[in-house]
Amino acid sequence: MGFQPTMKTTTTSLVFFLVSLLPLATCSVSYDSRAIIINGQRRILISGSIHYPRSTPQMWPDLIQKAKDGGLDVIQTYVFWNGHEPSQGQYYFEGKYDLVGFIKLVKQAGLYVNLRIGPYVCAEWNFGGFPVWLKYIPGISFRTDNEPFKAAMAGFTSKIVEMMKAEGLFESQGGPIILSQIENEFGPVEYEIGAPGWAYTQWAANMAVGLGTGVPWVMCKQDNAPDPIINTCNGFYCDNFYPNQPYKPKMWTEAWTGWYTEFGGAVPHRPVEDLAFSVASFIQKGGAFINYYMYHGGTNFGRTAGGPFIATSYDYDAPLDEYGLLRQPKWGHLKDLHRAIKMCEPALVSGNPTITWLGNYQESHVFESQSGACAAFLANYDQKTFAKVAFQGMHYNLPPWSISILPDCKNTVFNTARVGVQTTQMIMTPVSNDGFSWVSYNEETASYDDDSITTVGLLEQINVTRDVTDYLWYMTDVTIDPDEEFLKNGKYPVLSVLSAGHALHVFINYQLSGTVYGSLEDPKLTFTGNVNLWAGSNKISLLSIAVGLPNVGSHFETWNAGVLGPVMLNGLNEGRRDLSWQKWSYKIGLKGEALQLHSLSGSSSVEWVEGSLVAQKEPLTWYKTTFNAPAGEDALALDMGSMGKGQVWINDQSIGRYWPAYKADGSCTNCSYSGTYDEKKCQTNCGESSQRWYHVPRSWLNPTGNTLVVLEESGGDPYGISLVRRTVGSVCADVSEWQPTLKNWHIKVYGRPERPLRPKAHLSCAPGQKISSIKFASFGTPQGVCGNFWEGACHAHKSYDAFETNCVGQQWCFVTISPEVFGGDPCPNTMKKVAVEAICQ
Numbered sequence: 101m102g103f104q105p106t107m108k109t110t111t112t113s114l115v116f117f118l119v120s121l122l123p124l125a126t127c128s129v130s131y132d133s134r135a136i137i138i139n140g141q142r143r144i145l146i147s148g149s150i151h152y153p154r155s156t157p158q159m160w161p162d163l164i165q166k167a168k169d170g171g172l173d174v175i176q177t178y179v180f181w182n183g184h185e186p187s188q189g190q191y192y193f194e195g196k197y198d199l200v201g202f203i204k205l206v207k208q209a210g211l212y213v214n215l216r217i218g219p220y221v222c223a224e225w226n227f228g229g230f231p232v233w234l235k236y237i238p239g240i241s242f243r244t245d246n247e248p249f250k251a252a253m254a255g256f257t258s259k260i261v262e263m264m265k266a267e268g269l270f271e272s273q274g275g276p277i278i279l280s281q282i283e284n285e286f287g288p289v290e291y292e293i294g295a296p297g298w299a300y301t302q303w304a305a306n307m308a309v310g311l312g313t314g315v316p317w318v319m320c321k322q323d324n325a326p327d328p329i330i331n332t333c334n335g336f337y338c339d340n341f342y343p344n345q346p347y348k349p350k351m352w353t354e355a356w357t358g359w360y361t362e363f364g365g366a367v368p369h370r371p372v373e374d375l376a377f378s379v380a381s382f383i384q385k386g387g388a389f390i391n392y393y394m395y396h397g398g399t400n401f402g403r404t405a406g407g408p409f410i411a412t413s414y415d416y417d418a419p420l421d422e423y424g425l426l427r428q429p430k431w432g433h434l435k436d437l438h439r440a441i442k443m444c445e446p447a448l449v450s451g452n453p454t455i456t457w458l459g460n461y462q463e464s465h466v467f468e469s470q471s472g473a474c475a476a477f478l479a480n481y482d483q484k485t486f487a488k489v490a491f492q493g494m495h496y497n498l499p500p501w502s503i504s505i506l507p508d509c510k511n512t513v514f515n516t517a518r519v520g521v522q523t524t525q526m527i528m529t530p531v532s533n534d535g536f537s538w539v540s541y542n543e544e545t546a547s548y549d550d551d552s553i554t555t556v557g558l559l560e561q562i563n564v565t566r567d568v569t570d571y572l573w574y575m576t577d578v579t580i581d582p583d584e585e586f587l588k589n590g591k592y593p594v595l596s597v598l599s600a601g602h603a604l605h606v607f608i609n610y611q612l613s614g615t616v617y618g619s620l621e622d623p624k625l626t627f628t629g630n631v632n633l634w635a636g637s638n639k640i641s642l643l644s645i646a647v648g649l650p651n652v653g654s655h656f657e658t659w660n661a662g663v664l665g666p667v668m669l670n671g672l673n674e675g676r677r678d679l680s681w682q683k684w685s686y687k688i689g690l691k692g693e694a695l696q697l698h699s700l701s702g703s704s705s706v707e708w709v710e711g712s713l714v715a716q717k718e719p720l721t722w723y724k725t726t727f728n729a730p731a732g733e734d735a736l737a738l739d740m741g742s743m744g745k746g747q748v749w750i751n752d753q754s755i756g757r758y759w760p761a762y763k764a765d766g767s768c769t770n771c772s773y774s775g776t777y778d779e780k781k782c783q784t785n786c787g788e789s790s791q792r793w794y795h796v797p798r799s800w801l802n803p804t805g806n807t808l809v810v811l812e813e814s815g816g817d818p819y820g821i822s823l824v825r826r827t828v829g830s831v832c833a834d835v836s837e838w839q840p841t842l843k844n845w846h847i848k849v850y851g852r853p854e855r856p857l858r859p860k861a862h863l864s865c866a867p868g869q870k871i872s873s874i875k876f877a878s879f880g881t882p883q884g885v886c887g888n889f890w891e892g893a894c895h896a897h898k899s900y901d902a903f904e905t906n907c908v909g910q911q912w913c914f915v916t917i918s919p920e921v922f923g924g925d926p927c928p929n930t931m932k933k934v935a936v937e938a939i940c941q
């Protein structure tokens with residue numbers, strides 16, 4: 101399915117030539133102030149980001165289907181230049197990089213595509229998506245009015261546009277792509293660099309529009325985006341954003357569903373009540389397009405993580421978790437929100453809302469169409485208290501920091517803070533009790549050989565490695581006079597090494613003497629330590645490690661990595677010796693990398709040791725084992741908790757960098773959904789590994805004889821590694837007796853109910869599982885959260901009965917929230933709810 105530059109070129113160019121003659125100017129996608137207009141239909145569109153190389157092609161259909169089931173209309177993705185053109189002029193569109201295949205699957209599912217070509221993408225992706233070779237084009241300067249850069253950018257952008265046209269993928273050709281993006285958040289950079297920045301913006305806009313895609317272009321975070329390009333907003337909230345012209349729609353290209361994890365950082369979470377609140381407030385203020393960034397974050401396989409220090413997991417606390425499983429209640433609550441918004445669509449696209457204050461912190465936004473449609477949003481901005489408001493002759497109860505949606509201006513079908521869907525708790529359980537049986541191979545602690553380069557002074561790392569590997573050895577010799585005092589008094593000299601980053605292992609005479617590393621906030625590092633030198637010649641070998649190239653920041657292409665010095669030895673008879681300007685030898689990558697030990701063919705090139713000789717807690721060790729794929733379809737991961745830092749492969753495919761030894765620094769306090777969110781507000785894992793589990797895609801496994809290879813840098817216990825399944829452990833419902841139901845939707849579909857519709861507590865284990873027991877159930881005033889509920893002052897004594905009868909032994913069940921179901925009202929005139937936790941097995 102992918103673009104093949106070789107055989108197909110002639111046909112492709114012919115098709116492209118013919119397609120380019122089509123009258124693309126009659127666009128079928130346009131816009132006005134209130135809507136994106138597709139084939140004459142005015143739409144409010146809900147979109148979600150799924151980056152194709154962050155999952156496997158085998159996962160794509162399921163991810164796209166779950167996005168559709170979650171109520172999305174559009175899938176948004178960046179295009180990853182460095183994945184598609186790994187070396188200049190050599191294109192790659194296969195496997196995870198089969199862009200055309202991905203877009204066709206989205207089309208098959210009946211969804212649209214928002215294609216963010218960039219080609220700068222940021223995205224916590226290595227080097228922001230730029231190929232590293234780009235940096236070495238003579239005279240180049242990134243993202244400014246620079247001819248070599250503009251030529252390269254125009255080349256790649258038109259290559260992608262032509263590919264899409266050749267496949268008929270733009271909406272103007274009957275395809276799914278309704279919007280494209282050029283650049284990414286260039287506004288702040290332009291502000292910083294001034295005139296050349298503005299010249300570049302105009303050039304980029306003209307270049308993009310000149311490609312004649314027949315669908316609109318957007319520029320995100322670019323307040324001065326030239327017409328006809330639409331400027332859009334990215335952020336946790338965008339309700340106060342407005343486009344730069346009254347005839348452009350209000351668009352939110354990145355509604356952040358969570359945030360990324362960095363090695364050394366805590367894991368961020370964004371409560372869905374606040375996410376839904378931010379979306380509802382964007383829509384009530386006239387928003388026409390919203391995209392969840394990310395809807396599925398996925399995995400930074402291989403060495404694709406940017407940074408430095410971006411973790412391998414790009415889970416993002418997205419509605420679909422890293423493994424592609426539903427994250428509940430996030431996925432379901434947003435699905436309910438989307439259904440409510442869709443019910444309002446006819447009124448929403450009709451004009452601007454009428455806004456009325458209903459109280460100090462309460463407001464209504466009412467949309468009315470000429471044909472009589474009416475939709476209302478009732479907002480309570482108060483962070484602490486419930487509000488009772490009067491609206492069009494009725495009373496409404498609004499929880500703190502919430503918005504109710506009334507698609508007919510009467511019935512509340514949704515409130516952002518009242519979650520009606522279940523919470524799912526996932527568990528990771530070892531596939532078997534038997535550990536892996538390992539063989540090991542000790543990597544060489546660098547010595548000079550034919551591949552090494554020798555020069556005077558210290559070299560910048562990326563200039564030497566061109567980022568083909570994380571590793572660069574810096575090696576030098578130090579001669580110690582037998583008369584040195586320290587040889588007698590044992591006060592060893594102190595070595596100090598300054599590095600621009602990102603991590604460093606120091607070896608003295610082939611023994612690991614220490615490890616230091618920086619962080620995303622400050623990649624620089626200093627090693628200072630006593631070193632055990634002997635009389636005569638000593639070898640100092642510094643293994644400098646890059647942990648992903650920066651993807652953001654001003655002039656990030658100029659950021660350095662590696663040991664730039666000074667390198668000093670203190671405490672000698674002469675006092676201090678500066679080693680920075682002596683002869684240094686360099687070796688790119690590890691020996692095991694050159695031998696391709698991670699591959700089937702390569703791994704037979706060395707002798708692995710077995711049994712009791714297998715290395716443990718030793719630095720620079722390769723480990724290998726084989727295993728059979730566990731039965732079933734459960735998502736799989738490797739628990740790397742016993743290891744330090746390194747990389748891991750299965751059947752030649754790189755799972756990515758692992759680094760459980762880097763513990764999360766941060767504050768993990770209790771978090772309330774209410775009030776303005778930022779990425780530090782709700783975190784977990786403080787003091788634990790930032791990332792312990794590493795996704796093993798099912799499709800990478802054969803039924804038997806899979807090869808697992810681990811490269812450990814600093815020393816770990818391979819017998820602690822296990823393959824685990826990710827499954828649903830338990831499900832909870834926490835539903836108020838006031839939970840809005842989709843009443844008027846029900847009336848439309850089924851007719852008026854005989855009795856008032858009561859909310860229900862729904863519970864559902866994964867397919868193939870059953871509810872084995874009810875861990876907790878209380879109708880009354882229960883407290884706590886899923887996993888840790890307790891009874892409140894009011895508790896119906898028959899709370900368990902209803903769930904035990906209806907649910908145990910079933911895959912899914914529901915119980916109506918009504919006093920008679922629980923043996924009568926335990927506390928009349930008190931607002932009650934049901935909290936329940938059921939175990940899935």
Ligand code: GAL
Pocket residue numbers: 221222223224284285334354359360
């Ligand atoms: C945005 C950027 C995205 C991503 C995001 C953080 O500013 O456009 O590419 O980096 O931040 O996850």
